[in-house]
Amino acid sequence: MHIWLIVLLGLNVVFNLAVWPQFVRRVGDDPRARDEHGNPTKFLKVHNVLFIAAAAVTIASLAGATLGVILD
Numbered sequence: 001m002h003i004w005l006i007v008l009l010g011l012n013v014v015f016n017l018a019v020w021p022q023f024v025r026r027v028g029d030d031p032r033a034r035d036e037h038g039n040p041t042k043f044l045k046v047h048n049v050l051f052i053a054a055a056a057v058t059i060a061s062l063a064g065a066t067l068g069v070i071l072d
Contacts, residue, residue, distance in 0.1 A: 003072070009062070016058040023047075027043075
């Protein structure tokens with residue numbers, strides 16, 4: 001059972017590293033990201049929070065998978 005959790009956590013890390021950087025670039029290039037004065041909008045702020053949450057999950061998954069490999 002532990003090996004499946006390790007694999008799942010590893011797949012989560014790979015997925016997040018593949019998907020989120022491209023997503024953040026697209027959000028940053030979106031015209032809704034900045035107002036006419038160049039200030040960040042709520043659209044950009046909300047997506048930045050989502051990115052930070054995904055980064056935290058990625059780090060936790062990486063730590064969990066690494067500990068699983070070490071302790072298994």
